[in-house]
Amino acid sequence: MTAPAQASLVDIGEPLSSTTFVVVDLETTGASPNDCAITEIGAVKTRGGEVIGEYQTLVDPGMAIPPMIVALTGITDAMVTAAPRIHEVLPSFLEFLGDAVLVAHNARFDVGFLRAACTAEGYAWPHPEVVDTVTVARRAVTKEEAPNRKLATLARVFGTRVTPNHRALEDARATSEILHGMLERLAAFGITHREDLDALRNPVPSTVRRKATMADRLPTKPGVYVFRGPRGEALYVGTSRNLRSRVKSYFTRGESRRGIREMLELATDVDTTVCATELEANILEVRMIDQHRPRYNRRSMRPEQTAWVKLTDERYPRLSVSRSASGQAGWLGPMRSAGAAREAISVLQDALAIRTCTTRLPIVPRAGARACLLKDTGACSAPCVRGEDADYGEVTSAAGAAVDGEVSVVVDRLESAVAAYAESLDYERAREVRDGLSSLIDGAIRQQRLRSLRACRIVAVRRIDDRWDVISVASGCLTGSRRVESGVWNAASELRDQAADLDLGLTPLIEEQELILRWLEAPGTRLLYVDGEWSSPVAGPGRYGRWVEARRSDRDTVGDTDRRRSPR
Numbered sequence: 001m002t003a004p005a006q007a008s009l010v011d012i013g014e015p016l017s018s019t020t021f022v023v024v025d026l027e028t029t030g031a032s033p034n035d036c037a038i039t040e041i042g043a044v045k046t047r048g049g050e051v052i053g054e055y056q057t058l059v060d061p062g063m064a065i066p067p068m069i070v071a072l073t074g075i076t077d078a079m080v081t082a083a084p085r086i087h088e089v090l091p092s093f094l095e096f097l098g099d100a101v102l103v104a105h106n107a108r109f110d111v112g113f114l115r116a117a118c119t120a121e122g123y124a125w126p127h128p129e130v131v132d133t134v135t136v137a138r139r140a141v142t143k144e145e146a147p148n149r150k151l152a153t154l155a156r157v158f159g160t161r162v163t164p165n166h167r168a169l170e171d172a173r174a175t176s177e178i179l180h181g182m183l184e185r186l187a188a189f190g191i192t193h194r195e196d197l198d199a200l201r202n203p204v205p206s207t208v209r210r211k212a213t214m215a216d217r218l219p220t221k222p223g224v225y226v227f228r229g230p231r232g233e234a235l236y237v238g239t240s241r242n243l244r245s246r247v248k249s250y251f252t253r254g255e256s257r258r259g260i261r262e263m264l265e266l267a268t269d270v271d272t273t274v275c276a277t278e279l280e281a282n283i284l285e286v287r288m289i290d291q292h293r294p295r296y297n298r299r300s301m302r303p304e305q306t307a308w309v310k311l312t313d314e315r316y317p318r319l320s321v322s323r324s325a326s327g328q329a330g331w332l333g334p335m336r337s338a339g340a341a342r343e344a345i346s347v348l349q350d351a352l353a354i355r356t357c358t359t360r361l362p363i364v365p366r367a368g369a370r371a372c373l374l375k376d377t378g379a380c381s382a383p384c385v386r387g388e389d390a391d392y393g394e395v396t397s398a399a400g401a402a403v404d405g406e407v408s409v410v411v412d413r414l415e416s417a418v419a420a421y422a423e424s425l426d427y428e429r430a431r432e433v434r435d436g437l438s439s440l441i442d443g444a445i446r447q448q449r450l451r452s453l454r455a456c457r458i459v460a461v462r463r464i465d466d467r468w469d470v471i472s473v474a475s476g477c478l479t480g481s482r483r484v485e486s487g488v489w490n491a492a493s494e495l496r497d498q499a500a501d502l503d504l505g506l507t508p509l510i511e512e513q514e515l516i517l518r519w520l521e522a523p524g525t526r527l528l529y530v531d532g533e534w535s536s537p538v539a540g541p542g543r544y545g546r547w548v549e550a551r552r553s554d555r556d557t558v559g560d561t562d563r564r565r566s567p568r
Contacts, residue, residue, distance in 0.1 A: 014194040020100040025171040033116035037061035042168025056169040058083035087121040107132035140182035212251035218244040223274040227267040234292035263296040277481040307341040308333035332403040340439040347436030351410040457531035476508035
């Protein structure tokens with residue numbers, strides 16, 4: 001019989017008895033870090049209630065200390081004359097802080113001064129977890145005990161050995177004793193781990209906190225979790241590398257999203273599905289959201305609203321935005337949004353003179369038919385008045401090739417137009433055409449990537465930490481995955497054989513295909529088996545990549561010559 005494995009801190013969280021706290025107090029020349037400076041830093045490092053280190057130094061503020069501050073703290077100009085400046089102090093203080101939890105009484109004041117000093121002196125602020133003892137006191141001390149939350153008042157309540165006296169180290173020592181006294185009280189209310197400290201800052205309602213036991217039976221493995229409602233309906237679907245820890249966090253951390261708070265009030269149970277790899281969990285999440293349409297999920301909720309560009313089925317076709325999951329010939333996309341689809345249509349119309357009107361035209365123009373202004377400007381072939389003499393078949397063929405992914409003709413015709421608009425200082429029009437080209441090219445790239453994926457059966461591997469993730473893909477769907485420490489080729493062969501026996505018979509979700517492509521294209525991925533012609537065009541150093549990058553990185557500026565001309 002195998003002995004049960006001991007749970008790690010990652011599985012159960014870090015107990016507060018093992019958490020390192022650094023309690024900080026500052027003395028300053030005033031209240032604002034914008035025009036005042038630090039005169040003294042005091043800090044106490046504790047773990048398990050024991051003091052393991054102290055830090056104290058006076059600081060030359062580089063300015064006169066106001067008389068009121070001298071009277072309050074007893075720190076005079078003469079005392080700080082020989083003291084180091086703040087740029088000399090910060091390195092040693094940040095080293096003392098390390099990755100501990102930073103604690104302060106009225107922490108906004110102390111953290112504000114420390115962050116401002118780091119910014120002014122060019123040091124990176126480490127963004128430690130911060131606990132404010134004023135906030136903790138609101139949960140741990142009653143108004144009868146302490147009519148206010150001042151440090152001296154709390155020191156009296158908890159009978160600290162050190163009396164606060166407006167000197168940094170003494171105040172930090174008193175704050176440290178107060179902190180541990182309050183944590184001892186709060187342990188009876190479930191505040192026992194470092195992860196529970198969030199609940200002190202943003203308290204969870206008792207009606208929700210009582211449901212934390214839902215997480216106790218869950219595995220500590222990666223996978224997908226589903227919160228269920230009173231009738232067993234799926235309320236919310238999510239993923240995590242540690243299912244128990246993630247689900248527990250909903251009940252112990254302050255959840256500020258109104259919808260999630262409402263979901264937790266309704267939830268009666270949690271289901272989980274353990275997955276072999278993170279990719280499998282992400283894809284299962286997408287599939288379950290599509291299947292169940294949970295009320296409180298926002299992402300991935302409407303895959304049928306994906307925008308595509310297509311040619312209408314008419315004698316004289318035009319371009320339109322369509323909502324369809326079809327990725328076959330005659331459909332450009334998927335586009336990133338309906339707005340991107342309309343931008344792509346606009347540049348196609350400019351380049352190909354395809355008609356823009358939505359009226360269904362007869363084969364033979366009606367007597368007395370009149371064309372719009374676009375005919376006179378050359379922006380439309382005007383089949384409404386010219387009929388078959390408009391050579392509209394050539395226009396349709398060019399547009400059909402474009403929506404099928406061959407956009408070279410359109411780019412060749414319009415790239416000079418972008419440069420011309422910019423040279424004439426018509427930056428607004430240049431930006432419109434450039435953005436339209438970016439949307440068009442981006443849609444063509446996404447179309448080609450997805451087609452390539454759907455046309456192949458693939459088994460791939462990537463090293464993650466000290467293990468190997470092996471996946472198999474067929475017809476754009478994930479068909480299996482494994483995480484192994486060794487035996488990669490055996491796992492790959494099993495996945496390949498398993499995929500060969502599957503009758504998929506379904507249209508893969510666009511988001512699933514995108515997740516798979518991002519995984520395959522990530523650094524370190526290796527293709528072990530490929531059945532079909534695999535290629536992965538991406539918007540990179542290629543012919544049109546910089547049109548897309550210009551759109552993403554500089555949406556509002558077209559004046560730069562490098563951004564307004566497509567590279568050749």
